[in-house]
Amino acid sequence: MAAAARLGMIWAEAIGGAIGRDGDMPWHLPEDLAHFKRVTIGAPVIMGRRTWDSLPGRFRPLPGRANLVVSRDPAYDAPGAAVVASLEEAVERAGAADARAWVMGGGQLYRAGMPLADELVVTRIDLEVPDADTFAPGIGPEWTLVDPGEPLESRSAIRYRFERWERVPVSV
Numbered sequence: 001m002a003a004a005a006r007l008g009m010i011w012a013e014a015i016g017g018a019i020g021r022d023g024d025m026p027w028h029l030p031e032d033l034a035h036f037k038r039v040t041i042g043a044p045v046i047m048g049r050r051t052w053d054s055l056p057g058r059f060r061p062l063p064g065r066a067n068l069v070v071s072r073d074p075a076y077d078a079p080g081a082a083v084v085a086s087l088e089e090a091v092e093r094a095g096a097a098d099a100r101a102w103v104m105g106g107g108q109l110y111r112a113g114m115p116l117a118d119e120l121v122v123t124r125i126d127l128e129v130p131d132a133d134t135f136a137p138g139i140g141p142e143w144t145l146v147d148p149g150e151p152l153e154s155r156s157a158i159r160y161r162f163e164r165w166e167r168v169p170v171s172v
């Protein structure tokens with residue numbers, strides 16, 4: 001079988017697991033964007049079609065990373081990215097056995113990726129998001145919080161922390 005990349009997932013969630021509202025991330029946290037870029041730079045990033053659509057135009061494709069967009073529509077046009085039909089295909093395309101690829105959203109793809117991933121990088125944001133419509137996946141007991149991060153406060157006075165979770169991977 002072809003070597004597939006190892007899979008991590010990275011997201012930011014507010015109180016109650018909110019990750020999105022109306023196709024957007026409903027907060028302004030520049031420290032999280034810098035953290036996201038630092039973690040993913042140089043590695044393939046895998047995203048659902050709606051997350052691709054949500055990226056600000058000047059960040060599409062995300063620079064310095066192979067961009068893989070999962071869509072059931074094989075004719076979907078994502079200039080600068082590769083369109084693949086499933087998360088499994090994205091992981092295979094992402095390459096070598098030792099390399100890591102990152103699922104970067106959104107809600108549907110995080111749920112699909114949970115059984116395949118071996119690392120989660122979660123930004124926990126201390127913020128209420130009324131009317132959220134997209135939520136982070138649940139993190140089950142098979143996961144270990146290997147780094148709870150430290151409490152941080154942004155220039156915009158939002159409190160947050162960067163967590164890292166690991167578990168023994170399931171081979172695919």
Ligand code: VY7
Nearest residue numbers: 010011012032033036037056059062063104105123
């Ligand atoms: C949101 C942006 C939104 C608005 C303006 C700039 C964590 C994030 C994601 C995915 C943030 C977004 C940006 C600036 C940096 C760019 C990417 C676009 C880069 C995630 N913790 N945070 N995300 N960005 N999966 N997990 O889509 O981004 O990285 O070069």
